Amino acid sequence: MSSHETRPCVPDLKKERLKCDFNVEELTNLIDGGKEKTALRRKLRSVISSESAYIDPIPPEYMSHEDQFSNELRKTCHTAMLMNKQNIDIKTLQLSKAYIGVLKDGDPLWVHYHVFIPSITGQSDPEQQKIWMEKIRTWKIFGTYAQTELGHGTFLRGLETTATYDRETREFILNSPTITATKWWPGGLGHTVNFAAVMAQLYVGGKCYGPHMFMVQLRDENTHESLPGVTLGEIGPRFGLNTNGNGFLRFDHYRIPRRNMLMKHAQVLEDGTYVKPSHSKLSYGTMVRVRVGIVRDTCIQLQQAVTIATRYSAVRHQSELIPGEPEPQILDYQTQQFKILPQISSVFALFFAANSVIDAYYSVTAQMDLGDMSLLPELHALSSGLKALSASDASRGVEICRLSCGGHGYLASSNFPRLYTQTTCAITYEGENTVLWLQVARYIIKSYRSAQNGNNLKHSVSYLSKQPRPVRGDLSNNGLLEAFKAAVFKLVSDTEGRIQRVCAKGQNYHMAWNQCSLQLLKCAEAHTRFYVCEQFVRKVEMAKGTENVKKILKNLCRLYLTHHVSVNSGDFLKSGSLSQNDIAVLEEEMCSLLEVLRPQAVSIVDAFDFDDGQLNSCLGCWDGDVYQRLYDEALKSPLNKTDVPEAYYKYLRPLMQVGLKSSL
Numbered sequence: 306m307s308s309h310e311t312r313p314c315v316p317d318l319k320k321e322r323l324k325c326d327f328n329v330e331e332l333t334n335l336i337d338g339g340k341e342k343t344a345l346r347r348k349l350r351s352v353i354s355s356e357s358a359y360i361d362p363i364p365p366e367y368m369s370h371e372d373q374f375s376n377e378l379r380k381t382c383h384t385a386m387l388m389n390k391q392n393i394d395i396k397t398l399q400l401s402k403a404y405i406g407v408l409k410d411g412d413p414l415w416v417h418y419h420v421f422i423p424s425i426t427g428q429s430d431p432e433q434q435k436i437w438m439e440k441i442r443t444w445k446i447f448g449t450y451a452q453t454e455l456g457h458g459t460f461l462r463g464l465e466t467t468a469t470y471d472r473e474t475r476e477f478i479l480n481s482p483t484i485t486a487t488k489w490w491p492g493g494l495g496h497t498v499n500f501a502a503v504m505a506q507l508y509v510g511g512k513c514y515g516p517h518m519f520m521v522q523l524r525d526e527n528t529h530e531s532l533p534g535v536t537l538g539e540i541g542p543r544f545g546l547n548t549n550g551n552g553f554l555r556f557d558h559y560r561i562p563r564r565n566m567l568m569k570h571a572q573v574l575e576d577g578t579y580v581k582p583s584h585s586k587l588s589y590g591t592m593v594r595v596r597v598g599i600v601r602d603t604c605i606q607l608q609q610a611v612t613i614a615t616r617y618s619a620v621r622h623q624s625e626l627i628p629g630e631p632e633p634q635i636l637d638y639q640t641q642q643f644k645i646l647p648q649i650s651s652v653f654a655l656f657f658a659a660n661s662v663i664d665a666y667y668s669v670t671a672q673m674d675l676g677d678m679s680l681l682p683e684l685h686a687l688s689s690g691l692k693a694l695s696a697s698d699a700s701r702g703v704e705i706c707r708l709s710c711g712g713h714g715y716l717a718s719s720n721f722p723r724l725y726t727q728t729t730c731a732i733t734y735e736g737e738n739t740v741l742w743l744q745v746a747r748y749i750i751k752s753y754r755s756a757q758n759g760n761n762l763k764h765s766v767s768y769l770s771k772q773p774r775p776v777r778g779d780l781s782n783n784g785l786l787e788a789f790k791a792a793v794f795k796l797v798s799d800t801e802g803r804i805q806r807v808c809a810k811g812q813n814y815h816m817a818w819n820q821c822s823l824q825l826l827k828c829a830e831a832h833t834r835f836y837v838c839e840q841f842v843r844k845v846e847m848a849k850g851t852e853n854v855k856k857i858l859k860n861l862c863r864l865y866l867t868h869h870v871s872v873n874s875g876d877f878l879k880s881g882s883l884s885q886n887d888i889a890v891l892e893e894e895m896c897s898l899l900e901v902l903r904p905q906a907v908s909i910v911d912a913f914d915f916d917d918g919q920l921n922s923c924l925g926c927w928d929g930d931v932y933q934r935l936y937d938e939a940l941k942s943p944l945n946k947t948d949v950p951e952a953y954y955k956y957l958r959p960l961m962q963v964g965l966k967s968s969l
């Protein structure tokens with residue numbers, strides 16, 4: 306049973322927790338990756354929770370933009386000091402769930418740790434790494450990843466910042482020739498970092514070699530003033546993540562030494578000779594890594610949202626289910642279960658998918674370090690697809706959870722607004738989702754064609770080699786996976802056929818691609834969904850542990866499968882892999898699963914093991930004392946400091962004194 310089992314809570318939550326028929330702690334361990342990891346996370350959490358420096362002086366919502374930024378920078382710097390004292394790697398802490406809740410609206414050093422440092426370690430040669438990593442370790446260098454420009458974020462070949470090699474002085478001259486060449490968005494760029502890994506078009510001897518990465522000092526290491534030739538600033542308030550310090554940057558013929566080009570993969574020698582990389586997209590490696598990380602991160606954001614929604618739904622009573630009877634917990638309504646339980650199953654689906662793509666990332670990059678690039682296209686497609694799927698599923702899931710809490714879900718004190726803005730931006734950053742789906746589609750169509758020409762395919766797309774033939778009426782997990790394969794195969798073969806038909810009418814291939822891109826998106830999403838379903842089924846089959854925990858996992862997996870078959874039933878019907886009757890049977894099973902899982906819902910989300918400080922939500926607190934917390938939180942509004950606000954005397958009273966002249 307969970308370690309919190311004995312803590313007091315409202316009777317509704319007590320009743321829910323007493324229904325629990327599995328070992329909550331065992332599920333927590335599974336999600337953490339083992340008992341030891343749970344213990345480590347809790348130890349880290351206890352270090353964090355005991356730090357008074359993390360207490361916000363007032364709720365950040367009531368601070369100015371500047372004060373919010375300063376408050377978060379204070380906390381992130383305090384963390385660096387604290388971890389240093391405790392001899393804990395700060396990157397490990399930041400990726401741990403233990404750190405959730407400390408920074409409320411974005412970390413101005415997050416891109417430094419998770420995008421800039423991997424760029425240095427992944428893109429520079431050993432000699433460069435030695436110099437720069439030493440300065441990074443000793444906090445002389447804080448950096449960001451400066452790629453996106455005002456004019457281009459997606460189309461990297463369209464970037465306008467130039468890095469022109471001057472053979473005489475053995476320097477690169479960085480320049481922003483137009484307004485649209487201004488770097489725009491990089492986290493921490495505004496006023497936090499003093500260096501940046503800058504993506505710029507490399508020019509040598511008048512020839513353009515495309516985007517390459519350069520290490521660029523932007524601010525003086527002692528005064529923090531921006532250096533001559535560099536213009537820096539913050540881009541202004543955003544939908545969310547307002548304390549990330551997102552900034553802009555312009556160069557005016559700014560010179561850097563030749564060795565400030567990151568030279569692990571491509572080089573410019575002193576005499577201006579260009580040495581090309583072993584694969585043209587190696588300089589995009591940091592993006593692949595961060596996309597992989599986003600799958601895990603969005604899964605954790607969804608865990609927070611479902612914890613809040615589930616606990617609140619057990620505490621909230623509304624309407625009558627049976628006329629004249631007491632108002633039920635809203636979690637008893639089937640429609641409410643349908644909002645929340647599929648989101649819980651999504652958490653587990655994303656969790657298993659994240660683990661598998663992280664494993665794939667490490668094994669493929671290890672092979673690439675040995676010079677074998679053959680698996681990079683598959684990793685690019687997989688990481689792009691999972692980034693897109695996890696970001697869109699999680700942000701939709703967070704929004705469904707918010708809506709499931711009615712009016713109170715709209716309050717800042719529910720924490721849904723922050724969770725939503727944190728999750729939805731993952732749809733845009735690290736590759737806009739539509740664009741990434743189209744990259745997946747490109748890989749699938751290429752693979753399908755390659756198979757038509759008799760070639761072997763890589764593992765994740767091997768089912769596109771020949772028309773899968775699922776056994777009719779087999780609705781087992783494996784039967785459904787076969788049905789999935791057949792449905793995706795049909796989508797892909799139809800779409801490929803359509804591209805060919807459009808081309809046959811005289812359209813060029815690129816225009817035909819654009820005309821078929823809605824179907825291409827469908828192919829990409831269906832292929833990635835199949836991958837997630839397959840991972841879910843296989844990981845649950847392999848799961849070790851007690852029968853009751855396995856039963857929970859099996860039911861959640863089955864809910865995920867039946868839900869996604871139901872949502873995409875048209876694709877299964879069109880491919881003939883499932884009949885109308887099969888779909889009806891599966892939809893009925895989905896409804897029964899809602900009933901089966903409902904009594905365990907609170908305990909499943911308890912297993913995610915967030916404390917109240919992390920959830921930061923009046924609706925999701927452990928003890929369920931929702932109404933008192935909502936009331937107490939409202940009292941913190943500065944408007945409640947006085948009974949009659951100053952604005953009344955300034956605006957409302959003069960208006961009331963004038964009175965209405967005409968009788969409307």
Ligand SMILES: CCCCCCCCCC/C=C\CCCCCCC/C=C/C(=O)SCCNC(=O)CCNC(=O)[C@H](O)C(C)(C)COP(=O)(O)OP(=O)(O)OC[C@H]1O[C@@H](n2cnc3c(N)ncnc32)[C@H](O)[C@@H]1OP(=O)(O)O
Nearest residue numbers: 419458459461586589592595597598599602685734735736
């Ligand atoms: C490992 C685990 C540890 C992970 C730890 C990290 C933890 C992360 C957690 C995150 C959580 C929270 C974050 C909160 C804080 C917020 C911080 C936000 C930080 C954001 C940063 C950014 O956004 S940085 C900027 C990102 N920008 C992009 O992603 C740009 C998108 N565009 C592109 O990637 C490409 O340009 C595009 C793919 C669109 C196409 O490129 P293009 O040059 O036009 O190429 P094509 O002609 O289309 O294609 C040519 C062939 O190359 C293939 N290809 C393209 N890209 C790649 C690649 N990356 N790798 C391999 N191959 C690639 C393409 O498919 C083509 O192949 P083909 O064979 O010719 O078909």
Ligand SMILES: Cc1cc2nc3c(=O)[nH]c(=O)nc-3n(C[C@H](O)[C@H](O)[C@H](O)COP(=O)(O)OP(=O)(O)OC[C@H]3O[C@@H](n4cnc5c(N)ncnc54)[C@H](O)[C@@H]3O)c2cc1C
Nearest residue numbers: 450451452453457458459490491492730734735736737739
């Ligand atoms: C919170 C946040 C943090 C960020 N942090 C960083 C950072 O640290 N460093 C950094 O360099 N950047 C950063 N970015 C920028 C981010 O990477 C880009 O915004 C992102 O890559 C999308 O590019 P874009 O803004 O140019 O969108 P656009 O590409 O202009 O997208 C606009 C629309 O056009 C569509 N579109 C574009 N191309 C195609 C196509 N080929 N086919 C079909 N449709 C297309 C898109 O689907 C979208 O609907 C950040 C962004 C955000 C929101």
